[in-house]
Amino acid sequence: MPNEVIKVLATAAALELIAFLQSKYGPVMFHQSGGCCDGSSPMCYPLGDFIVGDSDVLLGEIGGAPFYMSQAQYDYWKFTQLIIDVVPGRGGMFSLEGPEGKRFLTRSRVFTEEELKALGL
Known part of the structure; x- marks a missing residue:
């Protein structure tokens, strides 16, 4: 769909790590953390875990993995596109990438006026 606004996307490095995790654990899913300990890290889990x-919102998929966020958090972030990246370091203790020496990181950008209009915001 050409006019569809993408709410979440992933960098090449994130897609590579997702593919690795899927080869190791099978299908995976993401939930955008809003907790105090993990900040706003996207958490990666085996699908269904x-x-x-x-009260969770499906923002889209990255690397074939569904990406969710709580409705309360989405109310604050709905004006931004989430860009999932990877940086060196340890992720959240329950996130699958933790042992790999890398962690997922959420970057963002504010939607353009045209994108906001297409989203009905």
């Missing part, structure tokens, strides 16, 4: 609730 994190129970998604009615």
Whole structure:
């Protein structure tokens, strides 16, 4: 769909790490953390290990993996596109990339006026 606004996307490095994790663990999923300990790190879990609730929003997929965020957090972030990247370091203790010496990191950019209009915001 040419006018579809992409709410979440991943860098080449993130896609490479996702593919590696999928080869190791099978299908995976993401949930954008909003907790105090992990800051705003995207957390990667085996698909189905994190129970998604009615108050979670599916933003899209990255590397074939669904990416969710709580509705309360989305209300603050809905004006931005999330760009999932990878940096050296340890991720959240429950996130699959933790033992790999890399961690997922959320970067963002504010949507353009045209994108906001297409989103109905």
